[in-house]
Amino acid sequence: MSINYPELLHIVKGWVEEAGETIRTSMDKPLNIETKSNVNDLVTEMDYQTEAFFKEKIAAHYPHHQMLGEEGTGESLRSTKGVLWIIDPIDGTTNFVHQQYNFAISIGIFEDGVGQLGIVYDVMKREWFTALKGEGAFQNDKQLEKRKPVTLEKAIVGLNSRWLVWEHKNGGEKLHDLVHKSRSARSYGSAALELCYVACGRLDTYINLRLSPWDYAGSLIILKEVGASATTFSNENPSLLEKGTFIASAPSLHEELLSYMPEIK
Numbered sequence: 001m002s003i004n005y006p007e008l009l010h011i012v013k014g015w016v017e018e019a020g021e022t023i024r025t026s027m028d029k030p031l032n033i034e035t036k037s038n039v040n041d042l043v044t045e046m047d048y049q050t051e052a053f054f055k056e057k058i059a060a061h062y063p064h065h066q067m068l069g070e071e072g073t074g075e076s077l078r079s080t081k082g083v084l085w086i087i088d089p090i091d092g093t094t095n096f097v098h099q100q101y102n103f104a105i106s107i108g109i110f111e112d113g114v115g116q117l118g119i120v121y122d123v124m125k126r127e128w129f130t131a132l133k134g135e136g137a138f139q140n141d142k143q144l145e146k147r148k149p150v151t152l153e154k155a156i157v158g159l160n161s162r163w164l165v166w167e168h169k170n171g172g173e174k175l176h177d178l179v180h181k182s183r184s185a186r187s188y189g190s191a192a193l194e195l196c197y198v199a200c201g202r203l204d205t206y207i208n209l210r211l212s213p214w215d216y217a218g219s220l221i222i223l224k225e226v227g228a229s230a231t232t233f234s235n236e237n238p239s240l241l242e243k244g245t246f247i248a249s250a251p252s253l254h255e256e257l258l259s260y261m262p263e264i265k
């Protein structure tokens, strides 16, 4: 049976709203914070709790759908066949812990690997970015325009300055060159939001040397609906199952920007 995606968007927005309210309410209480791969890789009970909330909802309402989440759900998944939800319960955990601001819930729904529905919700600003395949992308209730051409000289680059340090240590200069030639650079600390900022024109590109599917799954569909490009540094479609390099940009800029991407060994 085919899925009614506009109806599903309405349902999932309700769930995201509920999860967002729980996160906002939790911020009055002390948080249990742990580290993962290194001392700066934080995770909180709210990351786990929010992922579990969506996992239960999906299992109860859509038992035949698959889910991949940052905090362990679907970690053995090897195929994108069928309906796949890719969820980052909190994108921007460092911001959540340190600033209580600029973090998002991100959901992308794919059918046989094709993006159908994207939601990125800025929990504190209560700002929605949503898209349905072929139906355009929205920022709250306003439909986003197709991305207009922009030149590098007038472009705002989204990039975490840690990558410039990484590049310097590895003897490279390309990203430095790119930042130098652009109008300016910004870093907000939530890839999902920064990718939506490319979609709505607050940024003209967002670059990350190592992103996971849950970081970009929701935004991918939103970017596509405004005609922005989103690829790996080798100009391939980003994987829905594996980490990799990632660059999204206004279509006029993408090819030029690819020539500035460092080689990742």
Ligand code: IPD
Pocket: 070, 088, 090, 091, 092, 093, 094, 160, 188, 189, 190, 191, 192, 208, 210, 211, 215
């Ligand atoms: C991280 C954020 C951050 C980006 C990292 C991501 P998380 O996601 O999106 O901005 O630079 O690469 O891992 O761990 O906060 O969900």
Ligand code: CA
Pocket: 042, 043, 070, 093
């Ligand atoms: Ca994380």
Ligand code: CA
Pocket: 070, 088, 090, 091, 092, 191, 214, 215
């Ligand atoms: Ca993330």
Ligand code: CA
Pocket: 047, 070, 088, 089, 090, 091, 092, 093
């Ligand atoms: Ca996360």
